[in-house]
Structure formats: structure tokens, C-alpha cells
Amino acid sequence: MRHFRDFFEGRNGVDQLNLFLLGTAVILILAANLTRFPVLTWISLGLIIYSYFRMMSRNLEARSEENRRYLETTDRILGAFRTGFGHASDREHRYYRCPGCGQMVRVPRGKGNIEIRCPKCGTTFVRRT
Numbered sequence: 627m628r629h630f631r632d633f634f635e636g637r638n639g640v641d642q643l644n645l646f647l648l649g650t651a652v653i654l655i656l657a658a659n660l661t662r663f664p665v666l667t668w669i670s671l672g673l674i675i676y677s678y679f680r681m682m683s684r685n686l687e688a689r690s691e692e693n694r695r696y697l698e699t700t701d702r703i704l705g706a707f708r709t710g711f712g713h714a715s716d717r718e719h720r721y722y723r724c725p726g727c728g729q730m731v732r733v734p735r736g737k738g739n740i741e742i743r744c745p746k747c748g749t750t751f752v753r754r755t
Contacts (some may be wrong), residue, residue, distance in 0.1 A: 638683045639681055640679055641680075642693060643680065643697075644680055648673070651677070655670045658670065698748050719732045719734055719735060720734075722742060722751075724746065724749055726744060726748075726752055728745045728750030729747065734755065735750070735755050738754065738755065739752055739753070740752070740753065
């Protein structure tokens with residue numbers, strides 16, 4: 627048991643990007659079996675191999691950078707859905723993202739060009755409401 631623990635010490639292990647890669651591989655395998663499209667099987671095999679490479683890697687800095695970029699990308703994509711659907715029913719306000727810190731700022735509609743001050747970082751920017 628000690629040898630097993632020593633082997634995995636200092637390795638990357640499973641992170642969110644690995645879970646996404648393995649989940650995508652499983653979906654592609656199922657799709658390949660349903661559609662009889664063999665290229666999907668090879669793509670899923672490549673994803674599984676890359677995922678295991680990432681898990682066994684000792685280059686923690688590079689793997690954590692890959693995971694950070696993946697999380698930023700998914701947060702940007704999912705954030706658009708989260709804020710877009712939540713504010714669709716609010717007809718009295720406009721929502722803008724602060725260019726300095728990314729904080730969502732709510733301002734009243736119909737005021738023309740106004741200077742908006744971010745409550746979080748203090749950055750001022752001009753937008754049309």
C-alpha cells in the first residue's frame with residue numbers, strides 16, 4: 627500500500643478539466659455506438675489518454691494553468707447564461723459589467739449617456755441606458 631501511495635505522491639490527480647474530458651469521452655463512446663461512426667471512438671480514446679496523462683503528470687504548474695484556463699472559459703460561458711436569463715424580466719434597469727473588475731452594475735433605463743461608478747473598485751465608465 628505504501629508503494630501505491632508513493633507512486634501517486636506529487637502527481638496532478640483529478641481536477642475539473644479531467645472530469646470534463648472523461649465525461650466527454652463517455653458521451654462520445656455512447657454516440658459512436660449509436661451512430662456506428664468509428665471516428666468518435668478514436669476521438670474518445672484520445673480524450674481518455676490525454677486525461678490519464680494529465681492525472682499522472684508531475685508538472686503541477688502546467689496542469690493547474692490548463693485547469694485555470696478551462697475554469698475561466700466555462701465561467702465566462704456559463705456566466706453569460708446566468709446573467710442573461712436572470713435580468714431578462716427586469717425592464718426598468720440595464721446591467722453592465724465593470725471594465726475594471728468585472729462586477730455587474732445595475733443602472734436605471736432611459737437616462738441617456740451616464741457616467742457609471744463601480745461600487746466595488748471605483749472605476750468610472752460611460753454607457754447609454
